[in-house]
Amino acid sequence: MGLWQPAEQFEYALAQGGFKGKSDTQVMDWMADKAAQTLAKTGRITEVVQDNGSLHTSLLVRQQWARWQEQG
Numbered sequence: 922m923g924l925w926q927p928a929e930q931f932e933y934a935l936a937q938g939g940f941k942g943k944s945d946t947q948v949m950d951w952m953a954d955k956a957a958q959t960l961a962k963t964g965r966i967t968e969v970v971q972d973n974g975s976l977h978t979s980l981l982v983r984q985q986w987a988r989w990q991e992q993g
Contacts, residue, residue, distance in 0.1 A: 960993030
């Protein structure tokens with residue numbers, strides 16, 4: 922998974938064996954923290970694109986959407 926800010930930086934996280942519920946939410950928490958920093962610094966929101974895969978639509982992830990969105 923990666924966080925790309927054009928003309929600025931690209932940061933990423935790797936998970937051996939792929940991402941699963943808890944590891945996915947940990948990376949998303951990290952991305953949300955970075956988004957909050959970007960929002961505070963520049964006033965720009967960060968857009969995260971997820972596909973309709975079962976990982977991204979799981980109950981664990983859906984329960985976090987509002988919290989992540991509030992972070993920018």
